Amino acid sequence: MAEPEHTVESKCETTEEEKSSSASSEVVIGIDIGTSQCSVAVWNGSEVELLTNTRNQPLIRFDVPVDNDIPLGEVNYHLSHKHERLSGASILNMKRLIGRVDTDRVVHASNNFPFLVQTLDMGARPFIAALVNNVWKSTTPEEVLALYLAELRIMAESKLKRPIKDVVLCIPVSFSRIQLTRIERACSIAGLHVLRLMPEPAAVALQYAQQQQHMLRDNTGRVSKRIALVFNMGAGYCDVAVADIDGGVTEIKALSGSEIGGEDLLENMMRHLLPSFDKLDIKSMGLLRVAIQEAIHELSREESIQIDVDLGNGSRLCKEVKREEFEEVNKFIFCESEILIVECMHSANVNVEDLTDVIVVGGCSCIPKIRNLIENLCEREIYKGMNPLTAAVYGTALEGALTSGIDDPLGDVDLLTSQVTTLGIGIRANRFEFVPVIPRNTTMPVHKEMIFTTFKDNQTEALIVVYEGEPELEDENHLLGYFKITGIPPALEGVPEINVGMDINASNELSVLARVIIPGSRQPVVPVMELKMPTVDDGHSCCNEVLDRAYGPTLDSMIVRRKNHSI
């Protein structure tokens, strides 16, 4: 939300050191795709270098106009006037819409965008279109993101003077696996290969770990063992992590996240100041959006400000807004972010006294209310050694260097981060219950198994339906895929063993295995099923309902979780 603070680590041309260190291996760039702005960074052999666009900006607005045959976005082409950006021909905020269906709250909250997001509330993709010469031209979030990423790649290639293929991206904690595959798809359209998708606060923790390691080496650090809480709130998402850092190894203990952010603050303010704002036409909407966005930024510095904006068509908004008013209108959002912190510390089994540092980053990190509530909650001052807007991209560049196996004779990046799963993964069993096989906050890579059994006598088939989410939030869980096991030998209910294995590798790829075993024999009776998930494309209501209709009531293919047993 804040205006970019230009802190460029290094803008120098390729150094000798860089040439020698990167010649041996591929260069991996780190990209932070923000809801409102993006950044690219690379490890140049001795430090992280932020790459800038042609106008020397390290933070590049996410804005893709669709009115040209050859797309020229904000990356390398300056959209000179606000009007040009907000005329309806330009698409933004794709990070909030990617991989979501039209029943999603976030998609519904997108009616203040200066382009078309049409929802039919049937669990399908929303219709997204830009207004070009009075024609709505349809597009998809993947397509827009791919165009944008391709531009970022070209920018990086021209800066680094070499082809770029591999990339580490940071993603919000609350992203589902369906959303992750959409991001991967956009990357592959843009000619990029994703090495890692890193949760944003984990990337921030990695930069922190590197700083601590350097301080220790320079003998300015106090102790090597630290527990840090990272709070990252941007325009679209709010994420929290607790990281345990000791001797270069960063263990992410727990993550929590939600799709609340600056966009919600903005929407609440728009509704508060102009309750009928959704009746505005696209142009007026764009103008109102910019004016209120600027006002929110101002309110981080001033106690009260004057909004005066001409919305065209003879209407005008002229109002004084106080900081307390802004805080009151967004009470719920601030409360929600507090809950995320408490939840994360609870999952990590960490108390306030255990924390060494509290790191607050992201576009919303300068909002006084946010800083106050975190300082009160964590009973300490906020860590100062980090640029809140580039911390995440810095971490992805470090991770890129680490996973690509760079030469590091000086031990500058002698670091390791172990990641955890952001959502639980399990199957439907015990009639309609979600049984997690891999719980949330499990260290990756991981392999877990759980044994299920048949629901009735002589059951020969079993339906395995894989979901991602939490047991208590059954309705919000995402369907990842389903398959049927056939050829179970006829036996009494509860006798055949259906062993469901789930495997997540270090690149966060999930595969699901199922094998059927009859007690007394160790060989699977039918070939083992193995699937890479997600296999479904949407993971939402449509498919779920069809499955329920076809298999739910008959219970023919149900399975139940087997109680503790020994083989």
Place this chain on the structure above:
Amino acid sequence: MASASSALASLTFSSPHFMGHKVSIKEPTSMPARVHFRQLRVSAACASTAERPVSHIACPSSLYEVLGIQMGATSKEIKAAYRRLARVLHPDVSANCRNDAAANEFIKVHEAYSTLSDPEKRADYDRTLLFRPRRSFSVSVESMAGPTSSGFSGYSKRTWETDQCW
């Protein structure tokens, strides 16, 4: 996959050979267990499985041995041991790129660590060590700590391409 689970069977049955002095060995040694074990690990899914080095912790007798520490180790020592091993075995460590064997070992090491670093789980585990039935150690772990990685230990993951999700 059939061969993987037969590898599991042989792993379970042959495990007493690796257990060392703490466990009384009942079954007579009938065959060179290690050779047998490696042969069975070759799976149709991935021919390279055969070349994978069989590590010293492939068949450990206790979670303490997985981490290479004594039974009476302090929580500090447990954590230090885990971190030392993580720095070698974690798939992000450059030398281990695309090395499934290292990833499998990391999973085992992490499981040992997550049991032993939790005082309650550790106490439960120590009890099972004392009263452990002679046969098949892996089962007692499974029933105690819930799902574990023992079952598919010989299973090798394919490297998936992004475009396979199209």
